[in-house]
Each structure stands twice: as C-alpha cells, then as structure tokens.
Amino acid sequence: MRLPDRVYAVCSEVPPEVVGGLGRYAERMMPVLGECGVPIVVFGTAGRGRARRTERSGDVTLHRLTAAGLGLAGNPRLPRALRLLARTAGLLVFNLRAAVRILRAEAGRTRAERLGAVVAVHDWMGCPAGIVCGLLGRMPVVFHVHTRELNAAPERRRPPHAALLDALETVQARMARLIVVPSAAMRDELAAGGWPADRIRLVPHGFEDPELLRLAGLPGEERDRMRREVRRRYLPEGRGRLVVFAGRLSPHKGVHTLVRAVPRIAARHAGTRVVLIGAEPPHTGEAAVLTRSIEETGVAAQVVAENRFLPPAEVFAHFLAADVCVFPSVYEPFGLVAVEAMALARPVVVGPGFSSEVVGDGALRCAHDDPQELAEALLRCLDDPREAAGLAHRGAEHVRRHYSWALTGERTLAVYAEAMR
Known part of the structure; x- marks a missing residue:
C-alpha cells in the first residue's frame, strides 16, 4: 500500500479550544498521526490568542488561522441572528484561507505530483475548502463525516440554515473520492439518503486518553x-x-x-x-x-x-x-x-x-x-x-x-x- 506523500487536513476545532466531539477527535488523532511517517498539515481556527499560531509535533504541523467574524460570533451583546451570521462568515473565511494555503503549497507541483497529496475535510465546516481544492487543484479529497445532527437528528425542527448546509455536504460528498464515517449505522443512514454507498468507508474512533x-x-x-x-x-x-x-x-x-x-x-x-x-x-x-x-x-x-x-x-x-x-x-x-x-x-x-x-x-x-x-x-x-x-x-x-x-x-x-x- 502506497501511503500519501502528504496530507492536508481542514478541521475547524483543534486543541486547546475543545468543546465538542470534533475537537476531541482532533486532540486524539494528531498525536497518532504524528508518528505515521507522512507529513500532515492541519488547518484549524485560532482561539483567543492563548495558543501559538503554528506548532509542530512529529509529522504533524498545526496552523491556527484567524478569520474575521469568529470573534464577533462570541459577543453576547449582538442579536443571535447576527452572531450566527458572523460565525458562518468566519468559517467561510477560514476555509478560503486554508484552501489558498493548500493551493499555494501545491502550485509548483505537476498534476501527477498533486495526486500524491490528499485533502481531508471534517464535517460541513471544512467543505468549502475541500470543494475549492478539488475543483481548482484537482486534488483527491476525503470527506470525514462525524455528525449530521442539523439535518439528520430525528424529531427535531431543522434550523433555517440547515438546508444550505445539507446542500454543501451533498456537493462535497459527490466530489469526494471517499467518505469516512465512524459507525455502520451512519454509513447506512447516508447511503439511504442517496450518498454514494460504494465510496463510504467505516473507521471507528478509539477510546484511549x-x-x-x-x-x-x-x-x-x-x-x-x-x-x-x-x-x-x-x-x-x-x-x-x-x-x-x-x-x-x-x-x-x-x-x-x-x-x-x-x-x-x-x-x-x-x-x-x-x-x-x-x-x-x-x-x-x-x-x-x-x-x-x-x-x-x-x-x-x-x-x-x-x-x-x-x-x-x-x-x-x-x-x-x-x-x-x-x-x-x-x-x-x-x-x-x-x-x-x-x-x-x-x-x-x-x-x-x-x-x-x-x-x-x-x-x-x-x-x-x-x-x-x-x-x-x-x-x-x-x-x-x-x-x-x-x-x-x-x-x-x-x-x-x-x-x-x-x-x-x-x-x-x-x-x-x-x-x-
């Protein structure tokens, strides 16, 4: 099995700003991948200035990118709708910055050399970067789907922006070479929803902390x-x-x-x-x-x-x-x-x-x-x-x-x- 020459990962939540399952996943996987022998470049969002913007551990280099809007999203004095809009805009800017960095890093390489790199995007928060890298860079993209709670949670009214996120995920799923899910139940759920079943791969999480x-x-x-x-x-x-x-x-x-x-x-x-x-x-x-x-x-x-x-x-x-x-x-x-x-x-x-x-x-x-x-x-x-x-x-x-x-x-x-x- 030939391993990738390099991997670019777009994961919005990275340590030390861990508030959910995606952050816990990143927290545990980065040390594991740091000893894999493949250069891994991770792009995450920057927190409140407490952590270094760039740090390296083994084969993993983590870049925390600032994005206009994410700071406003945490301002409780703003109306909820404006905070949501600021967060969405901030995540979009984060994705564009990550995509630009990836494309610049690959700009001097041939088409064949770019096929040795893989772009891994995590949940809808990384889809814009994956779509841009797939279309403009012609690079293989792997889509990690950790949850679809905004669209798939039963007995729950969908928020107004859920349809837009659903469309974004669907586009990414169709473009991705492969889709990674953590459980067979989620694999079956996505396949039943029309996602390409032949490109879905099951990779359960670990437990060790x-x-x-x-x-x-x-x-x-x-x-x-x-x-x-x-x-x-x-x-x-x-x-x-x-x-x-x-x-x-x-x-x-x-x-x-x-x-x-x-x-x-x-x-x-x-x-x-x-x-x-x-x-x-x-x-x-x-x-x-x-x-x-x-x-x-x-x-x-x-x-x-x-x-x-x-x-x-x-x-x-x-x-x-x-x-x-x-x-x-x-x-x-x-x-x-x-x-x-x-x-x-x-x-x-x-x-x-x-x-x-x-x-x-x-x-x-x-x-x-x-x-x-x-x-x-x-x-x-x-x-x-x-x-x-x-x-x-x-x-x-x-x-x-x-x-x-x-x-x-x-x-x-x-x-x-x-x-x-």
Whole structure:
C-alpha cells in the first residue's frame, strides 16, 4: 500500500479550544498521526490568542488561522441572528484561507505530483475548502463525516440554515473520492439518503486518553479516594446516588428526557443527584431552555447543571464517581463519551440514538426517547449493584476489544492511500 506523500487536513476545532466531539477527535488523532511517517498539515481556527499560531509535533504541523467574524460570533451583546451570521462568515473565511494555503503549497507541483497529496475535510465546516481544492487543484479529497445532527437528528425542527448546509455536504460528498464515517449505522443512514454507498468507508474512533488510562490503572484505594472527593461535591457526606451525564446541553442529546425521568428516580432513591456536565452549543440559548425545564419539572434540588465544559480529567473523575453514567441521545453517530465511560468500567445507559454495534452488550440501550423507559433503565443499575457491576465489566471488555486510536490512525491512512488510486 502506497501511503500519501502528504496530507492536508481542514478541521475547524483543534486543541486547546475543545468543546465538542470534533475537537476531541482532533486532540486524539494528531498525536497518532504524528508518528505515521507522512507529513500532515492541519488547518484549524485560532482561539483567543492563548495558543501559538503554528506548532509542530512529529509529522504533524498545526496552523491556527484567524478569520474575521469568529470573534464577533462570541459577543453576547449582538442579536443571535447576527452572531450566527458572523460565525458562518468566519468559517467561510477560514476555509478560503486554508484552501489558498493548500493551493499555494501545491502550485509548483505537476498534476501527477498533486495526486500524491490528499485533502481531508471534517464535517460541513471544512467543505468549502475541500470543494475549492478539488475543483481548482484537482486534488483527491476525503470527506470525514462525524455528525449530521442539523439535518439528520430525528424529531427535531431543522434550523433555517440547515438546508444550505445539507446542500454543501451533498456537493462535497459527490466530489469526494471517499467518505469516512465512524459507525455502520451512519454509513447506512447516508447511503439511504442517496450518498454514494460504494465510496463510504467505516473507521471507528478509539477510546484511549492519557488521563483516562491513568485513572483506569489507579489502585483501588486511590480510585475510592477520588470517588469520595467528587461525590462530596454533590451529596451530603458523599451519601446517596450519583448519576452523571456529559455532553452538550442540546435536545438531541436527551437532556430534557433525562430531566423528566428524575422524579421517578427520586421517588425510589430520595438522595439521588443528577449532574449534567457540559454547555450549550454556541449562540443557541439552549441552556436557558434547559433551566426552565428543570424548574417546571420541579427537580432543581436533584439536578445540577452548571452550563460549562470541564477538562477531560475532571469529566473522567466524575464518571468514576458515578453510580451510573447516562447518555440518552436520540441521535449519536458514534458517542465517544459513552465509550470512554465504558472504558473506565462504569455502568452506562444510552438512548436510542446509539447503535448497538457501538456499545454492544456493554450498556443498557433504551429503544425510545421516553422518560419512563430511561428511568427504568437507570433504576436497574441503581437498584442492583451486582447487575451494574456486570454491565460495567462487559462494557470495559467490549471497548478494549473493538476500539483503539492507533487502529483508527492505521485505517485512516489506508483510506487516504485508497483515495489516491
């Protein structure tokens, strides 16, 4: 297998500005690809000046590009519509800057030499650069689709701009040599929607994070000490039941269903606390909607929602402290956060958005987006510690058998090599 001579990756969210799954993917994949023997040039958006604009690690060179508009997108004093417009304009400028850099780097090469390079674009936020490089540079483009939540999430009203993004993704999918997805369920979903099934390749994500592996290997006494520290933040003297959710506070993540499930759980376990780790997507106002839902349901005493992201180490510590971790998504192309909780040998409950292939028999999977069904699944774990322990053991075994970032890197490079043919 002939590997590419070089790879250009356009990924809008890069460390240290990690607020979602795309950022976590970039955070884990860059060290893996940094030892692959192929020069990888990554273009991401610049944060608030805290990180260097360019840095290199092994075979990976990361360029953080500023873009007019992205700064305005974070200004809460502007109307939401203007912030959304500023973000869209900023991402477009970012894409054009990345495309210009790629085309300039390839300008002195022959057509045959350009075929030795691959442009990898991630989600719709990288599609304009991929389309430009494919049309003007005649370069092979690989389209990584991590999520299509704006267009594919069931039972959710599409925002006005979703149709435009759908068209953008469709154009990129038709132009791309190959399309990469993280799960068979997503592959089937895209194929059913008319995307070219013969060009879709399945590359699951890994699970290893240095802090996760450190915590998983802690001696029992140290794990118990950490669990007690976290539990005392939410439970009187650490006594009671702790349920932990992590993810964006968006409706398709199932947080409203979880809130409506709390009264049934609290009726059986009065000392239960449900901790929601995560924040709203930028410029959505969804945290305020969730706060109203908590108040209207009458569970403000049982639910803790701080609307902020925690560093991965803190998230993993919360997983260790939990009696059960819950991710009740109605749409989830892969669900890295659930896989990480399973890797830590924690009992996990997931929503109907998770495919059975991802979690196997290592998590309780709800068939419907239903508060009562979700409450019953959580109570199975809270009522029966032995069943919960067995579930946790199966989850950890499933993750270690099926997922590895090193294997993700190997498969990704194999897709890039195939795209050059």
